[in-house]
Amino acid sequence: MKLQNLAVIFAIIILPISLILGIYIDNQIETxxxxxxxDSKLNNATYDxxxxxxxxxxxxxxxxxxESKISDIEASVNSFFNSIASNFNMPGYNRDVLKEYVxxxxxxxxxxxxxYSEYNNKITSEDYLTPEQANERKATGEDVEASxxxxxxxxxxxxxxxxxxxxxxxxxxxxxxxxxxxxxxxxKGVDYSSGKIIDEAGYLIDNISGDENNIEYRDIQINNEDNxxxxxxxxxxxxxxxxxxxxxxxxxxxxxxxxxxxxILNGExxxxxxxxxxxxxxxxxxxxxxxxxxxxxxxxxxxGLKPTDAVGIDEETKKEWRRL
Numbered sequence: 258m259k260l261q262n263l264a265v266i267f268a269i270i271i272l273p274i275s276l277i278l279g280i281y282i283d284n285q286i287e288t289x290x291x292x293x294x295x296d297s298k299l300n301n302a303t304y305d306x307x308x309x310x311x312x313x314x315x316x317x318x319x320x321x322x323x324e325s326k327i328s329d330i331e332a333s334v335n336s337f338f339n340s341i342a343s344n345f346n347m348p349g350y351n352r353d354v355l356k357e358y359v360x361x362x363x364x365x366x367x368x369x370x371x372x373y374s375e376y377n378n379k380i381t382s383e384d385y386l387t388p389e390q391a392n393e394r395k396a397t398g399e400d401v402e403a404s405x406x407x408x409x410x411x412x413x414x415x416x417x418x419x420x421x422x423x424x425x426x427x428x429x430x431x432x433x434x435x436x437x438x439x440x441x442x443x444x445k446g447v448d449y450s451s452g453k454i455i456d457e458a459g460y461l462i463d464n465i466s467g468d469e470n471n472i473e474y475r476d477i478q479i480n481n482e483d484n485x486x487x488x489x490x491x492x493x494x495x496x497x498x499x500x501x502x503x504x505x506x507x508x509x510x511x512x513x514x515x516x517x518x519x520x521i522l523n524g525e526x527x528x529x530x531x532x533x534x535x536x537x538x539x540x541x542x543x544x545x546x547x548x549x550x551x552x553x554x555x556x557x558x559x560x561g562l563k564p565t566d567a568v569g570i571d572e573e574t575k576k577e578w579r580r581l
Contacts, residue, residue: 298344306337310364327371327415330364334373334415337362356413368437369420378410424568430455430558444555455558459551460544469546479545481537502535509533 310333314326338352338359347355361374386394391403421436432446432455443458464475472479484500489510491497499510509518511533519528 298341301344302337302340305340306333306362309333309336330371330373331415333364334362365438366418368435369418369422371415371418373413373415375411375413376416378412425558425562425566426568427558427562427566432558434559444558446558448558455555457551457554460548461552461559462545462548463552465545465549465552469542472542472545472549474545479541481539481542484535484538500533502533502538503540 310329313329313332335352338355341347341355341359342350356375361372364371364373386403388403422433423436424431424433429450430446430448432444432448435443435445440461441459442461444455445457446455447453448455462474465472467473484502486498486500487508487510488496488498500513501508501510503509507520509520509529509531511518512528516532516534517528518531518533519526521527
C-alpha cells in the first residue's frame with residue numbers, strides 16, 4: 258500500500274476523533290467556566306448575608322436576645338436573596354421566586370444553629386378558619402375573616418433554634434450533653450443511683466494534673482504571667498500604656514494613680530470602685546484548674562461513653578456503630 262493511501266486512511270480515522278475530542282473539551286471548559294461563575298456569585302451572596310448579620314449584631318445592643326437575633330437573621334436572609342438577584346442579573350425575580358431554588362440556609366452559632374427552609378404549616382388553634390368556614394359564618398351575620406395562613410400550606414421561614422445536644426443513658430444516669438464549637442460542654446440530667454441532679458458546665462480537657470498551686474497540662478507547667486498591657490488614646494490626644502485584665506470577656510484597665518479599674522463601652526470609659534489587685538495574670542492557671550475540676554465531676558458519666566448510649570437512635574444504626 259502506498260504511503261499516500263496510509264496518510265488518507267490515517268486522516269479519515271483521526272480527524273473525526275479530533276473533532277469529537279475538541280467538542281468535548283470545549284464543553285468541559287464551558288462547564289467549568291459556568292461552575293466557577295456560579296460558585297463566585299453564591300460566595301458573594303453568602304458574604305453579603307454574613308456581613309449584614311455582623312453589622313446588625315454589632316450595632317444592636319439587644320443582639321443576644323432571641324427575638325432580636327431572629328430579626329437580625331431574617332434581615333441577613335433578605336440580603337442573601339437580594340444579592341443573588343443582583344449577582345445573577347435577575348432584579349425582576351423576588352424572594353418568593355428565588356427561594357424555590359435554595360433548599361435551606363443554615364446559620365451555625367456557638368452552641369446551635371438556625372435553619373431557614375420550607376416547611377408545612379400546621380395550625381391547631383380553635384380560632385383557625387378556612388375560607389369556606391369563614392363564608393358560612395359570615396352568612397349568619399358574624400363579622401369574621403378567614404385565617405391568613407392555611408393548615409398544610411407550604412411556607413418558608415426560620416425554624417426554632419436547634420442546640421448541638423444529645424441525650425444519653427448510661428448505667429443509672431440519664432442526661433443531656435450540649436456541645437459547642439469548641440470544647441465547652443454542658444451536661445444536665447439525673448443520676449438515679451445516688452439521686453443526684455447532674456448540672457455541670459465547663460471546658461472538657463484531658464491530661465491535666467496537679468492542683469491550683471502546681472497545675473500541669475501534658476506535663477507542661479502552667480504559671481501565672483505578667484499582666485497584659487495596651488496603649489490607649491487619652492482625651493488630650495496623648496497615648497498612654499495601661500495594664501488590664503479580662504473579667505467575663507471585658508477588659509478592665511488599671512488606673513495607676515488610684516489602683517481602681519475602668520472598662521470601655523461604646524468608646525466611653527466606665528469607672529468602677531473595684532480595686533485592681535491582680536499583680537500577675539492567673540487566667541491560664543484558673544482555666545486549667547477549673548477544667549480539671551469539671552473533668553473530675555463528670556468522669557462517671559462520660560468515661561467510656563459510646564454513640565450507642567445515645568437515646569433516640571434506631572437499633573439498626575446502633576448495630577452498625579457496634580460493628581465499626
